[in-house]
Amino acid sequence: MHEKEVIExxxxxxxxxxxxxxxxxxxxxxxxxxxILPDAADREECLSECCMKVWDGIGGFDPERGGWTAWLTAIxxxxxxxxxxxxxxxxxxxxxxxENTPSAALTPEEALLLNEQRLALRRAIEELxxxxxxxxxxxxxxxxxxxxxxxxxxxxxxxxxxxxHRLRKKLRSRLGGERYE
Amino acid sequence: xxxxxxxxALIESALPPEPPDDVPSRVTPWRRAMCQILWGIGLRAVTxxxxxxxxxxxxxxxxxxxxxxRTLRRVNACFRALHLVTALECALFVSAxxxxxxxxxxxxxxxxxxxxxxxxxxxxxxLLWGGIRGVQASAGLEPHAxxxxxxxxxxxxxxxxxxxxxxxxxxxxxxxLGAFALIIRSLYKLYxxxxxxxxxxxxxxxxxxxxxxxxxxxxxxxxxxxxxWLFLSRYPMDWQSAEENGESAVRTELAELGFPExxxxxxxxxxxxxxxxxxxxxxxxxxxxxxEGREEITRRADGVRVQSTVYDVKELRSTAVAVELPEGRxxxxxxxxxxxxxxxxxxxxxxxxxxxxxxxxxxxxxxxGGRVLCDRDGGTLSADFRxxxxxxxxYESMFFGRQEGSNLFAAFSAPLRAEGLRGYVCYEALxxxxxxxxxSWMDYTHQLTPFQLPARTALDxxxxxSWNRDGAFLTVQTAFHxxxxxxxxxxxEY
Numbered sequence: 001m002h003e004k005e006v007i008e009x010x011x012x013x014x015x016x017x018x019x020x021x022x023x024x025x026x027x028x029x030x031x032x033x034x035x036i037l038p039d040a041a042d043r044e045e046c047l048s049e050c051c052m053k054v055w056d057g058i059g060g061f062d063p064e065r066g067g068w069t070a071w072l073t074a075i076x077x078x079x080x081x082x083x084x085x086x087x088x089x090x091x092x093x094x095x096x097x098x099e100n101t102p103s104a105a106l107t108p109e110e111a112l113l114l115n116e117q118r119l120a121l122r123r124a125i126e127e128l129x130x131x132x133x134x135x136x137x138x139x140x141x142x143x144x145x146x147x148x149x150x151x152x153x154x155x156x157x158x159x160x161x162x163x164x165h166r167l168r169k170k171l172r173s174r175l176g177g178e179r180y181e
Numbered sequence: 182x183x184x185x186x187x188x189x190a191l192i193e194s195a196l197p198p199e200p201p202d203d204v205p206s207r208v209t210p211w212r213r214a215m216c217q218i219l220w221g222i223g224l225r226a227v228t229x230x231x232x233x234x235x236x237x238x239x240x241x242x243x244x245x246x247x248x249x250x251r252t253l254r255r256v257n258a259c260f261r262a263l264h265l266v267t268a269l270e271c272a273l274f275v276s277a278x279x280x281x282x283x284x285x286x287x288x289x290x291x292x293x294x295x296x297x298x299x300x301x302x303x304x305x306x307x308l309l310w311g312g313i314r315g316v317q318a319s320a321g322l323e324p325h326a327x328x329x330x331x332x333x334x335x336x337x338x339x340x341x342x343x344x345x346x347x348x349x350x351x352x353x354x355x356x357x358l359g360a361f362a363l364i365i366r367s368l369y370k371l372y373x374x375x376x377x378x379x380x381x382x383x384x385x386x387x388x389x390x391x392x393x394x395x396x397x398x399x400x401x402x403x404x405x406x407x408x409x410w411l412f413l414s415r416y417p418m419d420w421q422s423a424e425e426n427g428e429s430a431v432r433t434e435l436a437e438l439g440f441p442e443x444x445x446x447x448x449x450x451x452x453x454x455x456x457x458x459x460x461x462x463x464x465x466x467x468x469x470x471x472x473e474g475r476e477e478i479t480r481r482a483d484g485v486r487v488q489s490t491v492y493d494v495k496e497l498r499s500t501a502v503a504v505e506l507p508e509g510r511x512x513x514x515x516x517x518x519x520x521x522x523x524x525x526x527x528x529x530x531x532x533x534x535x536x537x538x539x540x541x542x543x544x545x546x547x548x549x550g551g552r553v554l555c556d557r558d559g560g561t562l563s564a565d566f567r568x569x570x571x572x573x574x575x576y577e578s579m580f581f582g583r584q585e586g587s588n589l590f591a592a593f594s595a596p597l598r599a600e601g602l603r604g605y606v607c608y609e610a611l612x613x614x615x616x617x618x619x620x621s622w623m624d625y626t627h628q629l630t631p632f633q634l635p636a637r638t639a640l641d642x643x644x645x646x647s648w649n650r651d652g653a654f655l656t657v658q659t660a661f662h663x664x665x666x667x668x669x670x671x672x673x674e675y
Contacts, residue, residue, distance in 0.1 A: 027320045027380035031210065067202040074199040118195040125195075130207075137204045140192050151384035152210045154217075154248055154391030168188060175191075 003068045010058045018051050028069065029076040035144045036080035042087075043080075050079045077142065117175065124174035132167055139164055211316075211379035217249030218263075218309065219368045222332070225302070226339065226364055233634055236278060243271045244398060246305070248391035255385040257319070259311035266308060270301050275402045282409030284527055284636035285416070291635070299340065306333045313374050320378035328370035335363040410631040414527040414638070415594040416567035423554060423563040428453040435504070438462040439671050444500050444516040444605065452550045452607050455512045456504045461670035463619075466500040469657040471523070471627050473650060496521040499623060501661030505670070509612035510546075513537070515623040515659070518603035525595035525602065526631040527653070528567075530639035533589040535621035537610040542617025545589075546609050553593050553604035568592040568640060569606065576646035584646065592640040612665070620662035626654050 006024060009017030029050050030043065037043045053075050061071050125136060138144045144152075150160045206212075224242030228235050250264035277294035280286045310329030317324045342356035375382070387394075426432065427450045435445055435453070439462045445453070470492035477491045502514040515533055537543040549570065554563045573587040591606045606623075626639040626647060633653035642654045649656060663673045 023321055024377045027378055031380035066199050067205070069205040070199045070202050073205050078198075114191075114194070117191055121191055121195040122197070130203075133201075134204060134207045137200050138208055141196055141200055141204075142208055147386060148384070150390075151252065151386040153213065154252055154387065156387070156390050156393075159390050168185075171192075172184075172188065 007058065007061070007068065010055060018055060021051060021054060022047075025072055028072065032073045032076040032142060033080040035142060035148060036077065036084050042083065046076075046080050046083050049083070050076050053079060073142075081143075120175050121171065124171050127174070128167075128170075132163075132170075135160075135163060136167060209379060210384045211253065211375050211382040214249040214252035214384065215372065215375060215379070217245040218253075219249075219372055221246030221249060221267075222305070222309075223365060223368050226336070226361065228343075236634060240274065240278070240402070243267070243274050244395045247271050247398070248394060251387060251391070251394070252384045253312070253382065256382050257312055257315035259308045259315050263305060263308040263312055266301055266304055270298055270305070271398065273298055273301075275398070275405065278402060279405035279409050281635040282406040283413030284633075284638045284641075285413050286409070303333060303336055306336060309371070313371070316375060316382055317378040320381040322378050326371065326374045328367045328374060332364060332367040332371065335360045335367060339364065409636065410527075410633075414631060414636055416528055416592065416638075418553075418564045418567060418594055420555075420562040420564045420596075423561040426450065426453075431457050431459075435459055435462065438504075439464065440502060440504070441466065441500055441516075443518065444502060444514060447516065447552075447554055447603055447605060448514070448607075449550070449552060452512075452514075452605075455550070455607070455609060456506065458506055459504045460507060461505040462502060463505070463663050463665075463668070463670050463673055464500060464502040465659075465661045465663075465673040465675075466498065467659060468495040468520070469497045469499060469625075469659065470495045471497050471625075471655055471657055473655070494521055496523055497625060497627075497657060499625065499657075499659035501621060501623065501659060503619060503621070503661070503663075505665065511610040511612065511619070512607060513610060513621050514605050514607045515621065515661075516603070516605040517623070517625055519599075519601070522598075522600070523627075525597060525599055525628070527628040527636070528592055528594045528639045529628065530626040530643040531591040531606055532624040532626070532643045533591075533606055533608065533621065534586070534624070535610075536617065536619070537608075537621065538588060540617065542612065542614045543619070544611045544613055546611050549589055549591075549606060549608040551591060551604060551606040553595070553602070555595060555599040555603070556601040557596075557599075564593070566591040566593050566604075566606075572644055574644040576644070578646055590640060590643060592638065592643075616666065618662060618664050620660070622661065623659045624656050625659070626656045628653055629655055 003024075006017055006020045009020055011017075026047065029047055033043050033046050033050070037046055054072065057075070061068070125133065128136060135149070138149050139146075146157045146160045146164070149155075150157045153160070155163075200208075221242040221244070224245065225239040227238045227242075229238065246267045247264075250260065250267045253260040254264040255261070273294050277291050277298075280290040280294070306329055310326050310333070313326040313329060314324035317326070339357060339360040342353050342360055345353055389397075426446065426448075431453050432445055432448075435456055436442055438459055440456075440459075441464055472492065472494060474490040474492040476488060478486055478488050480486055496519055498518045498520050500514075500516040500518075502516070504512045504514075506512065513535075515531070517531070535543075535545075537545050551569060552563050552565055554561055556562075569591045570589070571587060572590050573585070575583060575585045578584045589606065589608060591604075593604070595602050610619075624643065626643045628639055629650075630653045637652070637654075639654055642651060643656070647654060647656055660675075661673070
């Protein structure tokens with residue numbers, strides 16, 4: 001089934017659209033979720049949550065702004081990340097927060113500097129070669145382990161880590177700030 | 182916070198909400214591996230017979246298939262079998278390539294490997310079909326990969342067209358090209374067969390990277406090829422110290438009749454004894470270049486530019502001697518001597534062809550004789566030819582189509598840096614009728630380089646009508662002809 005048909009079914013609020021979504025795009029969503037959520041039961045719950053989000057948020061999908069796969073992987077990744085964070089917060093709440101923990105709020109100057117650095121980093125990412133950019137997204141967007149990347153790219157863990165090290169060095173030098181030199 | 186942690190935090194906060202459109206299609210567990218397998222299948226089907234592409238492209242194809250199937254080997258039983266079959270094919274291909282570099286390996290080795298690989302090619306397609314369907318089924322999708330079956334059909338058609346191409350002529354060529362185009366189309370369709378289900382694939386880790394694997398296999402192949410060229414393309418020769426010459430009376434008699442002394446010194450006693458009772462000696466000697474020379478353009482007096490080949494070095498001295506004996510018997514010697522230092526790779530061959538073997542006026546009688554000699558550490562070594570005798574053969578002539586012949590051939594290998602390499606072939610002839618001109622030709626085929634694919638011996642080339650520069654070989658010719666009725670004995674000048 002073509003993605004357009006799945007989108008049309010979901011837009012028409014036809015519940016078979018969710019089944020089609022799971023059948024045709026379930027493997028993709030599972031692939032995105034797996035590196036973020038190690039627990040199999042968590043992954044299945046997350047997948048259901050993703051389907052709900054697609055069902056609820058289909059109105060926000062605009063093919064003019066980006067592709068269906070990119071949108072779907074963004075939903076799967078964000079849902080899995082939120083779930084992982086909730087999980088972590090759940091564990092953290094059991095511990096007492098230290099009264100001396102400093103506030104994380106930034107001063108206006110720090111916020112401005114951070115914003116500039118973000119823009120510079122985005123430009124640096126755009127300037128990467130296609131293989132470097134794909135490696136970057138695998139590691140930092142899809143949060144894949146070096147072992148998974150190595151297996152999928154026909155490399156070794158050491159080889160992938162070497163490439164990532166060179167990539168970070170390149171990004172640091174392109175950011176140019178003293179802190180990253 | 183450390184610099185690394187700061188950079189990580191910055192990266193996390195700078196990531197876009199959605200990845201760029203081209204990224205999700207490239208971040209997959211199977212696409213790279215499938216791409217390698219399909220490119221591999223495509224490349225191994227290519228048969229361009231120039232610049233060694235008929236070896237390089239399939240070799241590259243096998244490597245790609247090996248790398249791709251390695252990544253998918255834990256997906257299901259079909260992909261596991263695909264990897265094993267591909268590894269076996271790769272090993273067979275490397276063996277076949279090594280065998281093709283060994284000029285002395287029997288032809289059936291390469292043929293047997295080629296025939297063994299034919300069903301494997303079809304098996305690979307079947308396993309790919311099963312593997313894709315297995316992935317689709319395990320992902321809950323309806324198994325569907327008709328392009329793989331079509332690929333199998335086109336392969337069968339391609340094989341049939343290839344086997345029958347010679348008989349079918351242009352229809353075979355059209356079938357061949359058509360089948361190849363359809364293979365490319367099927368491969369293109371197969372590329373998207375795992376678009377949805379492929380994400381369920383779990384790539385298998387490897388101890389070494391694909392690059393290291395490819396370099397390792399290539400290095401092993403190169404080493405085996407080198408072994409074939411250097412060690413399995415030379416005839417084993419039984420070099421022994423040459424004995425002192427006997428038959429001094431016959432030798433003296435021949436020398437007095439004008440038999441060239443350097444040739445006489447190389448004859449075995451047995452061959453010298455064939456000439457007992459000699460009446461006359463006819464001979465002809467010439468120096469031939471066994472190199473391609475250099476092109477030189479000169480201007481004639483009338484202003485016309487003339488391009489010619491200039492040989493600065495002439496390495497091979499050829500001497501032909503015919504000894505007339507009583508009762509119309511003759512003994513003919515074709516002697517060669519390398520007078521400049523050259524390297525001897527693989528093998529050398531001599532072809533003797535003459536009216537004596539192909540006319541009513543002459544007949545060749547008895548067994549041919551001869552030997553090769555070279556100098557080492559102040560002494561002289563000699564050996565019998567590895568092959569000496571008559572061979573019937575057929576070959577395709579550019580001008581006269583299919584030709585058949587039966588001539589005298591000799592083949593040998595020389596030490597790589599042999600000094601003063603020389604030798605001769607002799608045969609006996611009988612004059613059946615007066616009035617016939619005598620002629621006898623020697624084609625000497627020298628191997629210029631050890632690197633040739635497929636590797637052939639000089640004898641193979643000599644029996645294929647090889648002429649001048651042909652692959653790794655260069656053939657030079659010496660003609661010897663005279664009229665026994667009118668030409669005076671002694672040196673024959675042309």
